[in-house]
Amino acid sequence: MEAKENTTPTPTTTTTNQPELFTASDVARFCQVDLKTIHNWADKGEIRHFRTPGRHLRFRRLDVLDFLRKYGYPIPEVLRLGKPKVVAVDDDPVVLASLRKALSKRFELTTFQDPFDALVAVGSIQPDAMIFDVRMPGLDGVKCLERLRSIDTTSHIRCIVYSDAEEMKKNATEAGAYDFIKKGEAAELRDSLERLMGLERE
Known part of the structure; x- marks a missing residue:
């Protein structure tokens, strides 16, 4: 472009076809943990997030990257797109x-x-x-x-x-x-x- x-x-x-926001399920898949663990991490402030008007968790791409790097998780391909x-x-x-x-x-x-x-x-x-x-x-x-x-x-x-x-x-x-x-x-x-x-x- x-x-x-x-x-x-x-x-x-x-x-671009790059996802801008990720769900709690997406992040759970990246980290190979269950959904409840992601909610617990979010509640404790371990991973930066925001909530939709319907109270659903959403995570921005760079915040997910920061979290994965901090704890040594591999970076999935979807985070490299676009x-x-x-x-x-x-x-x-x-x-x-x-x-x-x-x-x-x-x-x-x-x-x-x-x-x-x-x-x-x-x-x-x-x-x-x-x-x-x-x-x-x-x-x-x-x-x-x-x-x-x-x-x-x-x-x-x-x-x-x-x-x-x-x-x-x-x-x-x-x-x-x-x-x-x-x-x-x-x-x-x-x-x-x-x-x-x-x-x-x-």
Whole structure:
């Protein structure tokens, strides 16, 4: 899929066949345990989850991956399917062009030059991960990380900082960044995303 250069908060339309949500039965099958065990793990906070209005358990892909990795379970093929959704934000179009070149093959990438357009759109796009610089005009990147982490509808999004502001690395990590990659290291950024998403190296 071709990456998109968005300057308005219009969400992408996903065409991947990758499941975005998994049931308790799915997770029980991955772990080879019974359904009651999954409910117990969820109740104890062992695995991140949410409940539907009908009180059914649902698990997001990256949360299932985190749990399986933490306890040494093998990663099932279904978790490797499709192109994970990624939003990249940078005020420099040259940077966005380099990201499209590096990431579009493995990820369904949507790019924004305006961080506020991105933040408006991210609720509709519901990406697995978001890439942005902590220093962009009019945006406090560390506060942005904290807010994304604190809001229920965005708290599951993994954020990777792609920036030259290495003095901000500690603050960004403490605010919830999954990783901090020096700008210009697009291959390292791709590797970080692949590890995060459970994708095998090509």
